[in-house]
Amino acid sequence: MERIGFGLSPIMVFVFLLSLIFVSKFSYAVRDHEEIATKQSQLQTYIVHIKEPEGGQDFSKSEDLETWYKSFLPASSTTSNSQQRLLYSYRNVFTGFAAKLTKEEVKAMEEKDGFVLAWPEKIYHLQITRSPAFLGLHQNSGFWNGSNYGKGVIIAVVDSGISSHHPSFSDEGMPPPPAKWKGKCAFNGTICNNKIISASNFVESLPPTEDFIHGTPVASIAAGNFVEDARDLFGNAKGTAAGMAPHAHLAIYKACGELGCTGSAILAAIDAAIEDGVDVLSISLAADHSDPFYVDEITIGAFAATRKGIFVSTPAGNEGPRSPSLSNGAPWVLTVGASTIDRSIRTTAKLGNGEYFDGESFFQLSNFPSKLLPLVYAGANGNVSSAFCNKGSLKDMDVRGKIVVCDTEDGAIYVSDKEEEVKNAGGVAIILPNNKYRGFSTSEIDADILPATHLSYSSGLKIKAYINSTTKPTATIEFKGTIIGISSAPEVAHFSSRGPSLTSPGILKPDIIGPGANILAAWPANRMNSSSFNIVSGTSLSCPHLSGVAALLKSSHPEWSPAAIKSAIMTTADEVNHENKPIMDQTHQPADIFAVGAGHVNPSRANDPGLIYDSQPEDYIYYLCGLGYSNSQVGIVVNRRVNCSEESTIPEAQLNYPSFSIALGCNTTTQEFTRTVTNVGAVDSTYIIEIFAPAGVNVSVKPDKLDFTRLNQKKTYAVMFSKIRAKGKDRKPHAQGFLRWVSAKHSVRSPISVKFE
């Protein structure tokens, strides 16, 4: 059976342009600086919310809308000047616009009738670090075939643009866009075809090509077409590559340019995607800190999209394993963490004492001598700089003809300087152990100058102990090529951001994990040699995997709401790895609930979840009021006037979410919530509750049995959580468990996180 595309073979990771991150960081610095600066205010981009005039006005013509928006701009700006000041007029995401303004001008605007709020835009980052089969989807069978490979579904990719000539974007076998599609493509025949049905640029007036490679791999993972005989840089990868929904259409919205991914451009992209009629929004971007929802462009844009029935997939971020470090935590988006896949590009360090240590390297050599060579630890002399093989640090060491062990700061992402140093000093190969923090995670292998192996922290310790133990340590490196079927996969990738969500602790995040480490994805051929595919890592890549899965579900269940699709994905997720043991993290300990969320996506099971937890857009309003936001803050997120005292406010954990995140304190030792499930499985079915209570918590569910006699029938149950942990005992701040509804055919699982206050 053929594995889908991403289970192919080894390739190198290339120079990836991280300049964007630096640019973005820089613009933050500028912003902070400006807040302090008093004298001469500079122009910066503000997102401005305004109220629709009372009585309504016809703005169906976009010129009228723009004229109205311009009336808010400073009177002093001339016509041509105001043209430059107004960057984007929004129509679908909310009533308002983005404009270049000074602080004083914003202050003056506050006096105008209809003004609601303005805030300086944020800058978002691409969530790819340097650098699909595994998910049980197989050609011509099962769910892939049953969902028609996503046929008729449109996935919008808001990103850095596209290299459309890549074979992943061929429209072979693709029908024209569905009738509901309202988008247009200004590049018909050049960029656009029946695969890429629209491509627009919100950064500049140029075709939406990439300034840095990110949008192409992301789009290829979501919906790349089948590419037979896909090959890597060395021509040694062979097999069929494909995205998750290979017959879905792609709509490309470029929102990231040389200056980063600005909040104003992201909003403009989402605004257009809503207008065009897409089904799924894939946004592989995250801010480097989480703000309240009412000042977060992706969150606000995603709400407008969700209200129109569009499913939104976002990355959890690459700030792990630090906790909490999560981005994109709103309950209406799917927040996706990253896992490893079951493929390794294996290199093994073999020591003189017969011990073996497996590692990884894309740079595979078939002719490296199997003879044992002298082995040395660069830090043996106690010099820290030498230990890291920093530039110039090995000049007094004798490493000639030896294999050199060099410590790493960042795994094997930035190792070319170390390799150069070892090479210049006469070393013949390099062993790169992780630091403690990265543990077993070997997902960013960038060694390409010397024969190398990147291995775990613990293997590094054992190799160093061996070096200590003998006067003539020796080793060799064996290059074993691609190994498929690593049974400890999936593991949580070390970089995958961790919950809890600081913005809304009552919603468990991340929601799910999906493949995001060492993923084979389209890589524009014109950039580097003939390589069409490359291996890359980041939650930027797990996000489009889930966008693709959502497209498959949308294709097989067109009537499902975004919340229903999310529920199906979460309640059917795998909690164990391929060895049937709990999913582990980078330390090879069971990963906690803030790393895995509901678990690892299982697309075929998601297609038949039995029960779903649905939510309507109104539910989020009650939830936002319950978060304690003011009326105008809630109004900004949902783009309408809201008076929370007249809405049925609910606590966060009462949202009809497929997971639970609750807090029990000394005053709140007991909490009760209800959930409503909808039967989408068998007409006649009975579900029994199974509870795996978090340590120190009593969980009881009423009723403990649900009988369904028709499809789409709804049943409500209540869950009571009470603290039974004795004071002072086991002071862990969190405990985790789950409950599941089990019928003859289905198991509907909801993770539970409890915080002790």
Ligand SMILES: *[C@@H]1O[C@H](CO)[C@@H](O)[C@H](O)[C@H]1NC(C)=O
């Ligand atoms: C694939 O799906 C089509 C219709 O959607 C069906 O006719 C065909 O039998 C399926 N093939 C397999 C191998 O399941």
Ligand SMILES: *[C@@H]1O[C@H](CO)[C@@H](O)[C@H](O)[C@H]1NC(C)=O
């Ligand atoms: C693109 O061009 C083809 C052929 O030239 C035409 O049939 C198709 O309608 C065009 N599509 C759009 C969206 O303009």
Ligand SMILES: *[C@@H]1O[C@H](CO)[C@@H](O)[C@H](O)[C@H]1NC(C)=O
């Ligand atoms: C190796 O020996 C050095 C010096 O005796 C010592 O500092 C170091 O901790 C030892 N390393 C290991 C891994 O045993």
Ligand SMILES: *[C@@H]1O[C@H](CO)[C@@H](O)[C@H](O)[C@H]1NC(C)=O
């Ligand atoms: C890519 O590199 C290979 C090997 O170095 C070379 O044979 C080939 O011609 C190159 N292809 C292109 C398109 O530059």
Ligand SMILES: *[C@@H]1O[C@H](CO)[C@@H](O)[C@H](O)[C@H]1NC(C)=O
């Ligand atoms: C919100 O509703 C409450 C209760 O009906 C009312 O007293 C209050 O004036 C309303 N606030 C606004 C801003 O309309």
Ligand SMILES: *[C@@H]1O[C@H](CO)[C@@H](O)[C@H](O)[C@H]1NC(C)=O
């Ligand atoms: C619990 O209640 C006491 C007394 O009313 C109060 O002082 C304390 O702040 C409360 N603690 C929490 C965590 O709410």
Ligand SMILES: *[C@@H]1O[C@H](CO)[C@@H](O)[C@H](O)[C@H]1NC(C)=O
């Ligand atoms: C747990 O809750 C149930 C229902 O409220 C109760 O019957 C049971 O005694 C409780 N168990 C413990 C250990 O408190």
